[in-house]
Amino acid sequence: MIIAGIHGGAEGNTIALADQLIAYLRQNPQAVPHGYTLYILRSLNPDGEVLGNVPGGRPNANGVDLNRNFDVGWQADLKGNGCSSAPGTAGAGPGSEPETRALKGFLQASQVEVLISYHSAYLGIFPSGDPARPESVRLAEAIHDISNYPYPPVRNGCEYAGTLVDWAASNGVKAAVDVELNSDVDTEFETNLRVLSLLLSFEPQIPPTLPAITPFDTLPGQTITPTIGVTSTITPTVKLRIPRTPEIPPNP
Secondary structure (H helix, E strand, O other): OEEOOOOHHHHHHHHHHHHHHHHHHHHOHHHOOOOOOOOEEOOOOHHHHHHOOOHHHOOOOOOEOHHHOOOOOOOOOOEOOOOOOOOOEOOOOOOOOHHHHHHHHHHHHHOOOEEEEEEEOOOOEEEOOOOOOHHHHHHHHHHHHHOOOOOOOOOOOOEOOOOHHHHHHOOOOOEEEEEEEOOOOOOOHHHHHHHHHHHHHOOOOOOOOOOOOOOOOOOOOOOOOOOOOOOOOOOOOOOOOOOOOOOOOOOO
16 A cells, blocks of 8 residues: 655645556556555645645644654654754644554555555655564565665664554554655656555565464374474455545544
């Protein structure tokens, strides 16, 4: 899944990129391999999108930064000397915003396995988790290898909390990363066509689970060494769909 516009019009080039990718896929549906579903959410923050590329376009209509509102590691105030002074609070509590709740419900209902959340600009690729989850790191490294997006990312001293990708990776998504575009204007479309192709071919590697050893009887003086067979099978879901933005109740 690709998600853009979490920071509304303040990162409007991510929304423009999502629109370009949707148009490309409508003209080239064969780009999505048989057996896969791709979802593109062009703008998680339509209120901020309407306001445009101004500081006030970053939060939603309630003044909340949606990428601080998810209920994994949520905290009211960010910690660290490098935290942005951009407008937007973490919300009255984790998951307080309708956009946050709508996306959480969609991700859980759709059983999304791999997720890219686009931002702008400059800092690079951030894998989910603290410490970073191995599959998210593998996805971040793969994106770095085909793009000029920095990985490891530039660390500015801010401890981010309540983020979308951290919540996603803690709730069933196997690999999730934030990708920061290098520009706050350009969509870097050609680069992100390569990222799209990578996303559609990325197979999360799930460590096999060892079966339980069944107790058995031994004869006196007899030693038996059990043999454990391990089988791991990954079956992708078969669909092709580019849905509209999930319905989000209007803000009061």
